[in-house]
């Protein structure tokens with residue numbers, strides 16, 4: 001496979017957003033669960049909320065989630081002051097392309113940030129947008145099975 005992300009960082013805070021801005025990026029697609037919000041919690045951690053608010057000064061923020069639970073997504077929308085797209089069907093790129101077209105941007109303007117190689121990073125690779133893989137926001141609290149599944153999925157990342 002060819003899933004090496006452009007950047008692979010531990011935490012959202014480790015991403016060099018000013019560098020992204022300098023290189024002309026203006027749209028940040030964020031995965032939701034385990035990337036910017038603990039999975040199925042429906043609430044941002046205060047530090048993440050602060051970071052997202054700060055980033056909105058320089059970027060269009062969009063959540064691109066594969067989650068299909070309407071009540072959950074409604075709750076997330078109430079907590080968010082940016083667009084939250086559910087049922088995105090990543091690694092399919094259609095929803096991402098539609099959104100970029102809608103706001104008059106191209107793949108060159110965009111970055112995708114997520115915790116999963118096979119959905120988030122593959123979607124970004126297929127769309128030719130910059131890809132950033134982050135560790136799960138709740139990495140330290142996950143059980144062994146989840147951690148093992150994450151480890152297995154990361155075997156799809158091939159480093160030269």
Ligand SMILES: [Mg+2]
Pocket residue numbers: 031032033034035114115116
């Ligand atoms: Mg996720």
